[in-house]
Amino acid sequence: MSGMPPPQGETRLTTESEGLLARAALRCAAWAERWFPDAWVFAALAVGVVAVAAIVMGALPGPGAATGFIDLLPRSVGSASTAFGDGFWSLIPFTMQMAFVVIGGYVVATAPVVARFIDFLARIPRSGRSAVCYVGLVSMLASLLSWGFSLVFGGLLVRALARRQELKIDYRAAGAAAYLGLGAVWAMGLSSSAAQLQANPASMPPGLLAITGVLPFSQTIFLWQSQVLLICLIVVSLIVCWLTAPGDANARTASEFVVDSNHATPKLPPRERPGEWLEYSPLLSVVVGLLGLGWLVHEFVAKPVVTAIANLNTYNLLFLTVGLLLHWRPRSFLNAVARAVPSTSGVLIQFPLYGGIAALLTQARGADGQTLAHHLANAFVHVASHDTYTLVMGAYSAVLGFFVPSGGGKWVIEAPYVMQAANDLHVHLGWAVQVYNAAEALPNLINPFWMLPLLGVLGLKARDIVGFTFIQLLVHIPLVLGLLWLLGTTLHYVPPVIP
Secondary structure: OOOOOOOHHHOOOOOOOOOHHHHHHHHHHHHHHHHOOOHHHHHHHHHHHHHHHHHHHHHOOOOOOOOOHHHHHHHHHHHHHHHHHHHHOOOHHHHHHHHHHHHHHHHHHOOHHHHHHHHHHHOOOOOHHHHHHHHHHHHHHHHOOOHHHHHHHHHHHHHHHHOOOOOOOOHHHHHHHHOHHHHHHHHHOOOOHHHHHHHOHHHOOHHHHHHHOOOOHHHOOOOHHHHHHHHHHHHHHHHHHHHHOOOOOOOOOHHHHOOOOOOOOOOOOOOOOHHHHHHHOOHHHHHHHHHHHHHHHHHHHHOOHHHHHHOHHHHHHHHHHHHHHHHOOHHHHHHHHHHHHHHHHHHHHHHHHHHHHHHHHHOOEOOOOOEHHHHHHHHHHOOOOOOOHHHHHHHHHHHHHHHOOOHHHHHHHHHHHHHHHHHHHOOOHHHHHHHHHHHHOHHHHOOHHHHHHHHHHHOOOHHHHHHHHHHHHHHHHHHHHHHHHHHHOOOOOOOOOOO
């Protein structure tokens, strides 16, 4: 289930008939397939880079210190090691949530009625290029409600399109398009962690609440400036999808990646033993399903819909409950789970490394008592002015987001610094949140961390799609930063109202 190089006779690209961006995407894809490491190797290299930076920072003597680099080095190494070990398991709840995003989405999507709906959607495109754009549009629109759903649904839509023998669709480009929901616009929608946090005072750290006050959606994701930015991102992303999708001569199908897109969901075998009767009876599915639905109804009655669905635990229970009821018989449900579990292997083995990276950035303290994240924040914030805040803040969030891939958790770390700077520089606070949202999504386009659930569904590796997402990144960087600055000039600072 991994990407493989093309056969010996097909390594030469016939790019003469392709457009400029398509040729660039194909060359990037060829380079990535040859040189881009496995996602675990990529994460391990990131651990090394951040660890060295933390050790060097900790071994540099502070002002007036009597000890030097050599004396402080052992202590700094110990501090970095402790932080890495303490953070290694810190993402375990999130790891399991992400694993269940894959499992729940797979279980629902392989239920007979949903599988037929995805097959219906897959019959709409008429050409390979239009199919790639179609996947990108579906993925981005779905991500505005839930980024997790967009990953799984988009991946299964790509597999359904790949089953159409008459449609010459490039499996890599379609997979990259399915990733656009998370890589381009997810943080501009209802599942934006930063916007959700700022709109719910009970969830905000007291220190942050004292700086920003409460910022309702009307001041963040529902600003007309935010809608203009969102529409521009969707339109430009689809144009890039069209221009980078290879033509028939260079399209690589799912079969070339040893992905069996033609397999049908195995039928439930007949019951063989008396002890299996409960596995084949809908009784347990109804009992467990009704309990799950009862809890979900309570959640959606007690909370706003957008708040409830943005909770990953609620989201996962919803999908598992619906999947259980749609499969009807426990044995059918369990068979679907068993088929989905191998797709979670990358999530399970890589997320602990990202937990260690986050801890190295936020917990390992230097000789001056400050963390690497604090120094990074100050380095960006101190060079900003009222006119350049959006550009500096956007660049900072994008860079740090590559090393700390957690929208909500990273916002809690950054917000006290950047929002205080927004107050000091008289920058609209709601737009400061949107600067974070738009810029934080940029590194997702090439960060294997967020690709893992989608890659598990597609049976690909990060190197198979990153050539196409890299072209999207090159286009998005000036587009996002330019629009953030331009639209920000239409907003005026409003002092926070502290409850």
